[in-house]
Amino acid sequence: MSEESQLFHVAEESGKFEVLDPTGRSILTCRDAGSANHYAVLLNQAYKHGYKDGYRAAKSADDT
Numbered sequence: 001m002s003e004e005s006q007l008f009h010v011a012e013e014s015g016k017f018e019v020l021d022p023t024g025r026s027i028l029t030c031r032d033a034g035s036a037n038h039y040a041v042l043l044n045q046a047y048k049h050g051y052k053d054g055y056r057a058a059k060s061a062d063d064t
Contacts, residue, residue, distance in 0.1 A: 008043040
């Protein structure tokens with residue numbers, strides 16, 4: 001995924017790693033960067049997958 005599509009990202013705060021949503025709200029906090037990055041990747045993939053499926057469903061509904 002490109003940087004632009006990385007809606008969820010990791011930020012370090014007081015030695016902990018927070019996964020932040022696009023508005024900057026903390027979704028979850030992890031002890032290590034690896035876990036936080038893993039969750040951020042999963043959230044970004046889920047968002048991308050859900051967005052594409054929703055777009056396809058809406059497009060096919062318009063075609064009928």
